[in-house]
Amino acid sequence: MSDTSYQSEPLSFQFTHADKLANTDGAFDFVEDLLTDGTASVIYGASNSGKTFFALDLAAHVATGRRWQGKEVEQGAVLYIALEGTQGAVNRIKAMKMRSILPEEGAPIYVCSSPVNLLDLNHPAAITRMIQNVNTEAILPVRFVIIDTMARAMAGGDENSGKDMGTAVKTIDVVRAETEAHICVIHHCGKDAAKGARGHSSLRAAIDTEIEIVHPEGVKFRTATVVKQRDLAPIPPLCFSLDTVEVGRTHRGKPITSCVVKAEDGMMAHTKGKPGAKKKYTCEMILNLLPQLSVAAWRKAAIETHKMSEDTFDDRKRECASQWESVGNQIIHKPL
Numbered sequence: 001m002s003d004t005s006y007q008s009e010p011l012s013f014q015f016t017h018a019d020k021l022a023n024t025d026g027a028f029d030f031v032e033d034l035l036t037d038g039t040a041s042v043i044y045g046a047s048n049s050g051k052t053f054f055a056l057d058l059a060a061h062v063a064t065g066r067r068w069q070g071k072e073v074e075q076g077a078v079l080y081i082a083l084e085g086t087q088g089a090v091n092r093i094k095a096m097k098m099r100s101i102l103p104e105e106g107a108p109i110y111v112c113s114s115p116v117n118l119l120d121l122n123h124p125a126a127i128t129r130m131i132q133n134v135n136t137e138a139i140l141p142v143r144f145v146i147i148d149t150m151a152r153a154m155a156g157g158d159e160n161s162g163k164d165m166g167t168a169v170k171t172i173d174v175v176r177a178e179t180e181a182h183i184c185v186i187h188h189c190g191k192d193a194a195k196g197a198r199g200h201s202s203l204r205a206a207i208d209t210e211i212e213i214v215h216p217e218g219v220k221f222r223t224a225t226v227v228k229q230r231d232l233a234p235i236p237p238l239c240f241s242l243d244t245v246e247v248g249r250t251h252r253g254k255p256i257t258s259c260v261v262k263a264e265d266g267m268m269a270h271t272k273g274k275p276g277a278k279k280k281y282t283c284e285m286i287l288n289l290l291p292q293l294s295v296a297a298w299r300k301a302a303i304e305t306h307k308m309s310e311d312t313f314d315d316r317k318r319e320c321a322s323q324w325e326s327v328g329n330q331i332i333h334k335p336l
Contacts, residue, residue, distance in 0.1 A: 030143055030182070031062065032071035033235050034226070035209060037143070038180040040172050042150075042204070043224075044187040044197040045213030050222045050242055050261075051186055053092065054213055055146050056080065057240075057261035060096050062144045063107045069238050069263050076143025077108035079134055079181075083152035086113040088258075095245035095258040108138040116147070118168035119157045127171075128178045135179075142179060148186040150199070159199030169206040196227065204228065214270050221284065223270040237269035267320070281312050283320035290324060290333040298331055 028037045035041060045051040061068035065075030082089040089111050096102040102109070112130065117123055131142045147153050150168070157164035176183050189212075190198035196212070197204060204210060210228035224238040242259040249255060268284050285306050292298035295317075302313045317324075325334045 029232060030074040030076065031058065031068065032073070033232055034071065035144070035182050035184075036231060037182060038176050039208035039230075040176055040183045040185070040206065041209035041211065042185050042187050042197055042207050043211045043213060044189050046189055046215070049213045049215045050240070050259075051213040052148055053242055053259050053261050054211075054222075054224055054240065055148070055184060055186055056092050056096070057101065059109065059144055059146060060102050060107070063109045064102065069240075074143070075140070077110065077134055077138035077140040079110050079112060079131060079142050079145045081112045081116050081145065081147045081153070083113070083116065084148055086111065089113075091247050091256065091258040094247045095260050098245055098247065099243075099260045101260060108140050110134050110138070115155070116153055117155050118147075118153045118171040119155075119164060124171045124174040124178075127175050131175070131179045131181055142181045145175075145179075145181050145183050146186065147183065150185045150187040150203075153185070162200050162202055165200035165202045169202055173206070216270055219270070219284065219288070221264055221268045221270065225269075236266055239264040239266050239269040265323070281306060281308050281316060283316050283323065286313060286316050287320060287323055287333050291330045293330060295331060 029035060030037055043051050043055050058068060059078045059080060061073050062076055063078045065073055067073060080089060093102065093109065093111075097104055116127060131145065134142050151159065154164060154168055157168070159165060172183050172185070175181070185203075185207075187197045187199070187203075189196060197210070207228070208230040209226065209232075212225045212227050213222060214225065215222040220241050221239050222241060224240065226234055226237075229235075241262045241264055243262050244257050244259055246255045247258050268282075270284075285308070286298065286302050289298060289301045289305060292301060298317075299310060299313045302308045302316075303310065308316075323334055324331060326332075
């Protein structure tokens with residue numbers, strides 16, 4: 001005879017008629033065409049690709065409700081869980097204030113440096129309480145939560161383990177369901193960048209939006225590409241660069257620097273070629289050859305450097321006409 005003394009009320013699940021579902025609102029994109037309320041995203045890339053700067057620039061625009069990369073943004077409070085060091089977060093936020101991306105005071109951005117661990121079963125409730133407390137202090141709902149990085153948020157765990165990654169995903173799901181905030185995780189790509197974010201595939205299966213940050217070696221521009229989007233239509237790649245900002249001096253007088261994001265023309269975005277595809281010649285290739293003494297010298301440099309035909313050079317030159325100009329005896333790259 002089985003012991004039933006521990007049993008409670010029978011388990012039950014809720015259901016809704018399909019006709020009623022048709023009357024509910026669709027996904028609400030608080031960042032136009034990119035991020036929706038109560039969902040989860042991953043921003044990943046190689047080390048030094050600019051992924052954290054990109055995420056914090058987005059966060060600053062959410063906190064202020066200002067347009068970002070030409071897109072409308074609904075204002076909300078932001079919580080940045082900075083697991084890779086408080087000082088870096090302080091410097092990044094100070095740099096954005098110095099460049100007027102954030103106001104000097106009052107923007108609803110909050111920073112947590114506590115050792116949050118997505119694998120600790122006590123932490124989902126603790127993270128939820130923290131977000132609810134920020135809601136109260138900010139007098140605004142927390143709309144955007146950044147966890148930087150996934151590796152630090154899984155301390156002692158194995159990113160390649162289905163069990164550990166499954167626990168981390170469950171924590172994210174619990175928090176977003178309880179708070180309706182968007183949870184964004186900063187993550188690294190694997191040794192083979194072509195295979196996307198590193199770790200067990202259950203993370204990619206669970207998240208709604210996945211953004212890859214790429215910074216080709218020796219190139220000024222960085223590209224953010226939406227490689228997965230569950231409820232919204234895909235958007236073209238976004239292009240940005242990083243401007244260095246001196247935020248202070250050490251006690252030895254040496255400069256302390258950080259960076260801010262500068263939105264760039266999308267046509268400068270990096271695009272991946274398919275294996276075996278014909279080589280793609282970009283505007284960036286010829287702009288990187290400037291300055292030159294003449295168009296003829298510029299064309300010659302493109303042919304010698306990139307094995308580009310004269311017709312291809314002329315086509316690219318026309319495409320990027322707004323990005324170069326003739327000044328005196330030189331052809332130069334016009335500042336954006």
